[in-house]
Amino acid sequence: MTELAILRIRQGVTQKEMAGKIGIHVTTLSMIERKRFVANIDQRKRIVKAYGVLEKDFFDQETGLAI
Numbered sequence: 329m330t331e332l333a334i335l336r337i338r339q340g341v342t343q344k345e346m347a348g349k350i351g352i353h354v355t356t357l358s359m360i361e362r363k364r365f366v367a368n369i370d371q372r373k374r375i376v377k378a379y380g381v382l383e384k385d386f387f388d389q390e391t392g393l394a395i
Contacts, residue, residue: 330394333361350374366392
């Protein structure tokens with residue numbers, strides 16, 4: 329489980345709720361959280377805003393994968 333998934337769960341938010349807040353499909357969020365999909369720059373910006381975190385703390389700077 330990635331740090332993003334843990335943070336979302338601690339916030340008491342479902343993947344469906346968070347995906348809606350970010351503006352992406354729930355399957356996309358699931359794949360991002362499981363390190364199966366590299367979010368593009370726009371998606372990463374919306375994700376970190378929705379989660380209230382810094383991008384550098386939750387995405388690998390070389391691969392773009394969730395940490």
